[in-house]
Amino acid sequence: MSLEPIGVVTIIVGLCCLLLDFRFATVVFIVLTLFGAAAAILAGSASIQPAHLFLLFTIVIALSWRRNASLSIKAMGFRQPGFWLGCLVVYGAISGYFLPRLLAGTTQIIPVGISEYPTTGGTVPLGPLSSNFTQSAYLAADLLCFLVILSVGSSRRGFSAIVTGLIAYAAANVIAALLDLWTRATGTQDLLQFIRNAQYTLHNDEAIAGMQRIVGSWPEASAFAGITLGVLGFTATMWLCGREARWTGPLALASLVLVVLSTSSTGLVATPLCLGLLYMTAVARCGAGTAHRSSTLVVFFAPQLVIVVGIIVLLDQRLYEALHNYVDLLVLSKATTSSGLERASWNAYGLQNFIDSWGLGVGLGTARTSSYPVALLSNVGIPGTVFFVLFLLSAIGRRRGLERTATSDVRLAARNGCLCLLIGASVVGALVDLGLLFFILAALASAEPERTDPKYEPSAPRSHS
Template sequence: MSIEPIGVMTLLIGLVCLMLGTGALVHGLAIVAVLGAAAAMLIGAANIQPGHVMLVFLAFGVLSHRREAVAAIRALHPNEPGFWFTCLVAYGVASAFLMPRVLAGMTEIIPLGTTAFDDTGSTVPLAPVSSNVTQSLYLSTTLLCLVTLTAVAATREGFSAVFNALLACCVANTAFAILDVATYATGTQDLLGFIRNARYTLHTDSEIAGMKRIVGSYTEASVFARSTLGVLGFTGTLWLCGVRPALTGTIATMSLVLIVLSTSSTGLAGAPMMLLLLYGFAFARLVQGNARRQAAMFALGAPVIGLAVVMLLLLDPEVTAKVYGYVDLVVLNKASSDSGVERSSWNVVSFQNFLDSWGLGVGLGTARASSFAVALLASVGIPGAFFYAVFVFECFARPRGQPGSLEADIAVAARNGYAGLLIGDLLVGPIIDQGFFFCMLAAVAAAIRPRASRVPRPVPLVSGARL
């Protein structure tokens, strides 16, 4: 076991935040959660990320208080979304230890926890792998994070803290992306070496057609694009709702630009979907007659701007050729590339694992896939997919808060942020653990109970929140 410099820094930040209180702890977790390429500690081949270290401080600081502990237990009640996520984790952990042993040798897998497939170029018989343990731990910490943040958000002050921490996470995601581009352009990439020390395969200096592949604080461009799609959905919706428009509008715009320039097929394929989702939300608000100025401007102006861009492209064949060449290189030819063919083979084999296991799954962390949906079915089968679907419905799909209130707008923003993460996961997600940003979105959504619609006033986040 070794503690890295970023780990020492995280420990110090955690101690300071612990003395400052719950709000500081939540903000600390939100900021370090974006450090996806960092390892605070190295235990054998396992990377302990700064987010997991900060989670220990948060859980201790929150659950040591009686009121928050009671709220955490309440979050596991069968009427709450956390109950269904707990069922998913329980089934996932049980499947990780049972299925590779009970079904040993009954199907061929592309193992997630080893490099056997990369070394041999073929599948191997089903058997336990190291990631059965690591993925069980990661998913369990995600549950702990979800329950803890839901307990914090159960109070008005705590809800404000989690919401503000979400915005801090979005700012950090954007800031690290700008630092990534700036350090690469100036040849000073080593300045970010202390947050790029994990024992993963890192693609931090890759290029496509002379363009830097933007990775931010993550391991590769697709992971950055996936996270930024969530940021775009969350901050874009808040801007349309008039919630801190200067901040949320700036972050949403920068996120869209970074996604387009990231050279990630995940980002370029997901961005139009997110823009369509945001436009549908703005247009629905306009039709209902309760659109704020930003939503009305977007609903009426987006088609005009889109038509103008198309006309300009048609009038300049040279620019059109460059745009088409970029999209063709990054997206259209992706499926026929070596990477695309390999990832498609992962999904084919993983789906066969789902069929060979009679729909029960071959165990959490066992099989390698390249889509969240396939990974979910291959790992935890129909039971796990059912638990996850009910959790998502209870957390994100049910109406929350009084229509038109600030709490209802935040709930919709959390839902659209989750939609962005899900789009990215469906395109390239290899595992079913969706991380701490997902937990924060779920916490603010789950904390807004349906009964909140009977409260005559919205939750006061900060003075002049809509100004």
């Protein structure tokens, strides 16, 4: 086990946060979840990311307030989101330990762990893996993250801190992508080596058809695109609602451009679906008579803009061919490439794992797939999938109404951020763990600040009906 330089920095910042308010620690924690290719601690083949290390400080700081601790316990009550997520964690841990042993050799899997099968590129017989433990640990961290953020968001000031952290996260994600492009253009990639030290395989120096793949602070372009879709869902919805528009509008536009230019098939396939979700949100706001002018502009001018751009592309043969070749390379011909065939085989084996395990799954952290629904079914089976769906419905599926308040607008933005992350994961998600950002957004979507706290109205817009 070794403590990396970024781990030392994380610990120092955590110790400093112990002397400050829990809101500051919350902002720092949210930003640290951006470093998906970094390892604060290396333990054999496992990498402990800075955010997971800092989560310990966040828990101590936030739950040292008795009110936050009681709210976290309350969130674990029956039928609450924390209860269903807790059920998924418990079932995942139990299945990860017992099922690979009880069903050993009954089916072939695409293994998640790399320590047991460092050279295999195909299937191996079902059996225990080190990833059964690491994935259980990651899912338990997701539960703790959800509970802590939910408790922090129960106060108006804490709610505001989470919003600030997410906007800072969006800005840092854009900056990381630009730094990634700049360092490769200047041959100075080593400058980012301290945040690219994780043990898993990194694809941070690849290009497609002469275009550099954008990875930012993530292991590969698909991971960057998937996370940036969540950022797009949150910031664009905030802008549509007129909240923190001077920040969220430019960040949403920058995120959209970076996803399209990332050369990720995930981003290119999922982006139209996410934009459709955002357009439906704008239409719903207008239909309810609670529209901000941003929503009104999108509803009336977005279709016209699409038509105008389409006509321009069709009339310009050179532009049409360039766009067609780009889409064909990343999407239309993807299924015939070695990568596309490999990912299709992952899903085929994942579904077979689900069938061979009689719907119980082969155990959390056992099988790698290329679509989140398949990952759920193959790893945790019907029970785990039901627990996740119940968590999702209770956390972001509650009808909040379309009233014009800051908290309802932010919760709507967090919900859309979660849905955009799910759209991206459905295209290429390999594991049951959706990452800390998803559970931060889910907690924010569930949070209900008490009215007795100081009023939270970030950049409250004037009424536009």
